[in-house]
Amino acid sequence: MVGGGIFSVLGISVAMIGVYxxxxxxxxxxxxAVAAYSYIKLALYYRDEGATYSFFKRTFPGSRFAASLIGWWVVFGYISTLALYAYTFASYAISSGDHGDNEWLRKGVAGAVIMAFxxxxxxxxKGMGKLEDLMVYAKLVILGLISFVLIRNGQATLPDLLNTQEPVSLVSILIVASLTFVAYEGFQLVIHAMNxxxxxxxxxxxxxxxxxxxxIVIYVVIALGAIFAIPFEDIIRNKEYALATGAGEILGNLGARLVILGALLATSSAISGTLFGASRLMAVIAGDGYFPxxxxxxxxxxxVNAIIIMAALAFxxxxxxxxxxxxxxxxxTFLLVSLLMAWANFRIRDKTGSSLTLTLLACLVLAGGTGMILYYELTHEIGQMLFVGGLYVALMIGAWGYARTVR
Structure with missing residues (x-):
């Protein structure tokens, strides 16, 4: 889970809400955490490595299109996070060179790391699992060290930052909270290894x-260290690799290299873990006839084929x-899919032994988060919303086409 998330969302978040x-x-x-409640309850009831897709299909068995659509959504959601992690990996990998801002070099490196994993x-x-363990332990030590050093060497204080902060609405904070949800989405991958x-x-x-x-602890501590030690304008200007720039100014070349190493380990383990879990999900869906x-x-x-196709689509x-x-x-995508999981858990809450209060809370929170991002897109990024909408239309057409062929 602790992969590209914090490195990707930090610059965007500071640009929108600063100290908050x-x-x-x-x-x-x-x-x-609220979304995870329904996943756990459904996982222990169904005991199916297909996870999100299988839970929805078995809770609502009457619609082939619904099963196909959620399968397409969740797989392409994982493909987007795979792309996010690889893009962030590449941003940090080339950040110390003369071509750190070269977009096509960044995309080329991102494609290469996806291919490698x-x-x-x-x-x-077995070999992937051992490598994953090594990367996880190493990155946690490095990220902890980075956070401690940034906080220790930070010149700003929280009162100073609050005094200079422009007014920020609660809606803006909730929009950013919704955007950061993708940084936590990896918890679902655990279920794909159930067998x-x-x-x-x-x-x-x-x-x-x-x-x-x-x-949560790691992300919050890193964010605190960044806002205390790195000027906001530097974080926003270098949002793809803000931590490396800030650490370099405080600790010199060694500090920047340490941050880069932590980012590369974090994103590498996230790429590997996502490929592992999501490719197995794609194979399950394909076995039911909703993919080739x-x-x-x-x-x-x-x-093997699912791994190759996922890597190619992410690139x-x-x-x-x-x-x-x-x-x-x-x-x-993951807010929508998690909302559907919460709804599925609500429908069979007596069988899963779920709390009505927690299940309804999950539905409300996830629906609200989805609405927040859509509101932001409508008011600030209409071009991106049209593009994302086009992707969803394409996914719906693909899901419908395969649903028609299943008997």
């Missing part, structure tokens, strides 16, 4: 709640759009 960025990031984590996932699940884990009834809740809680049958093929339990999205477009598409 840590508040919005914490609220985004709260939305993720696609090959690692195809090569060996490969011991004691899922114990390990799934522990893994998901611990992951969301740890991500070739994507269901597995070699030694590894969905295509990188070529088409920029950071903000990818971020907004991913946030809207």
């Amino acid at each position: 960025t840590p508040v919005a990031i914490a609220l985004g984590g709260g939305v993720a 696609a090959l690692i996932n195809i090569w060996s699940v 490969e884990m011991d004691e899922p009834e114990r390990n799934i809740p522990i893994a998901i709640y611990a992951a969301v809680g740890a991500a 049958k070739a994507l269901a093929t597995r070699k030694n339990h590894i969905p 295509a999205l990188i070529l088409i759009g920029g950071l903000e477009l990818i971020l907004e598409f991913g946030s809207i």
Whole structure:
């Protein structure tokens, strides 16, 4: 989970709400925790590695189109986050060179890192798992060190920042909180490994709640360190690699390199984990006939074709759009999908043993978050909204076409 999220959303958040960025990031984590409740309840009831797609299909078995559509939505949501992580990886990888602002070089590096981790996932699940563990432990140590150093060396104080902050509305804070939801979306991937884990009834809740809680703490601390130590104009100007620039000015070349290493490890593990879980979901959906049958093929339990196609589509999205477009598409998609999961849990709450209050709260919060992003798009980024709307129309046509062929 702790991947491209914090590195991607930090600059955009500071540009919109300044000193209130840590508040919005914490609220985004709260939305993720509420959403996670329904996922856990449905996972323990259905015990199906298809996760989001399978839960919805089995809760509402009467509509092939609905099953196909949510399958397409969630898979392309993962493709957008894969693109987000790879784009952020590339931004930090080239940030210290003479061509740090070269957009096409950034996109080329992003495509290369996606290809590299696609090959690692195809090569060996066991090898990928060991590499993932190593990257996760290393990145957590580095991110903790970065946060401590930034806060320790920060010249600004919270009262000073609040005194100089332009007025910010509650709506703006809630919009940013909704945009940061994509930074937490990785918790669903745990469920795709249900058939490969011991004691899922114990390990799934522990893994998901611990992951969301740890991500909130890490993201908020990093955001605090950034706003205390790095001038806002620098964060906004270098939003793709703001932490590296700020650490470089405070700690010199060594500090910048440490931040870059942390960002590369964080985004690498997120790319690898997303490919692992989402490719298995794509294979499950293809097995039901809602994607090309070739994507269901597995070699030694590894969905090779699904991994290759996901990597190719993520690279295509990188070529088409920029950071903000990818971020907004991913946030809207996962808020919508999580809302549908909360609704599914509400429909069978007696079977899943869910709290009516928590289930309704999840529906309300997720619907509100989706509405916040749409409101922002309508009022500030109408061009991007039209493009995202076009993507959804294309996904609906594809889902409808395959739903017609299933018997």
